[in-house]
Amino acid sequence: MSSELLDALIILEREKGISRDVLIEAIEAALVSAYKRNFNQAQNVRVDLNLETGTMRVFARKEIVDEVFDSRLEISIDQAKKINPGYETGDILELEVTPKDFGRIAAQTAKQVVTQRVREAERGIIYSEFIDREDDIMTGIVQRQDPRFIYVSLGKIEALLPQSEQMPNETYKPHDRIKVYITKVEKTTKGPQIYVSRTHPGLLKRLFEIEVPEIYDGTVEIKSVAREAGDRSKISVSTDNPEVDPVGSCVGPKGARVQAIVNELKGEKIDIVEWSSDPVVFVANALSPSKVLDVEINEEEKATTVIVPDYQLSLAIGKRGQNARLAAKLTGWKIDIKSESDARAAGIYPRDASLLFFDEDESSDTFDLNDEEIE
Known part of the structure; x- marks a missing residue:
């Protein structure tokens, strides 16, 4: 699985412009959430994703204290010194707590994160491309319409032609090629939204x-x-x-x-x-x-x-x-x-x-x- 994931990250970095380090960081953060959710753990953990060796390890991070009040987050100095005499109060001790079947959960989580990041990257690329086309003209193809909008394909995305921006002497049919003026490009949670006009000067x-x-x-x-x-x-x-x-x-x-x-x-x-x-x-x-x-x-x-x-x-x-x-x-x-x-x-x-x-x-x-x- 690690080899496939590494290959996928390399391809994404080359083709989509998504940094491999950014993806790995996002996957590790998602794995922490997946661990806590699937194993009902509230402790402070860190996930180490090693693509070279193909291992995914979970470490519980505990602060070394003189008196323990929360065993999920703290460990006594006496117990810590049994593990390593060099530890002192205030240090952070990491203990491996990787579950046996964590690999399956990790693979599924990694896939979801990569898919989401790819989608976000594609939306970002489309937004960057079209934000520079505001106040410009493009040729689009009419796709469909409803009472509020005509939906016009601009290739990578559908633009919205509001009723108020439609010419009164025109009728729009599917597959018609029309030139439209891009009036506004918005970044939304569902991706970029593009508004076009046929009436703008x-x-x-x-x-x-x-x-x-x-x-x-x-x-x-x-x-x-x-x-x-x-x-x-x-x-x-x-x-x-x-x-x-x-x-x-x-x-x-x-x-x-x-x-x-x-x-x-x-x-x-x-x-x-x-x-x-x-x-x-x-x-x-x-x-x-x-x-x-x-x-x-x-x-x-x-x-x-x-x-x-x-x-x-x-x-x-x-x-x-x-x-x-x-x-x-x-x-x-x-x-x-x-x-x-x-x-x-x-x-x-x-x-x-x-x-x-x-x-x-x-x-x-x-x-x-x-x-x-x-x-």
């Missing part, structure tokens, strides 16, 4: 990093993301390279790059706008596909008043206010949209100091599942 950002080489290598940067999953999203992009068009890079040849992302998100419309450090320009771009005539800034309240042509008012606001709402999330500015006629009647347009006209250009693009550009 980070999923959109990671998809662009995968599809657009200029984003992956840092030439183009995603500045902000606003998303209403399954319906519409906006992202702002910029670059320090004057020879690179950040919006065009994300769109790709004939819209191929953004179309791949739209397909992955089951038809979610995506507005790609150019970021600007000037809030006037950025807010105007963010309201794409609407044309903007003027933007007035209130720095103290971080609010803007945006003037749009009368015929563009509904487009600027969007269905149920969605376009304006996403633009506000994208820019971080409050946005109040007024039609040109209302602004003129209120005397706030045109302004005397300057007029800002935003011509239709390539500063933004909107794509849907049919790869149609909306201007």
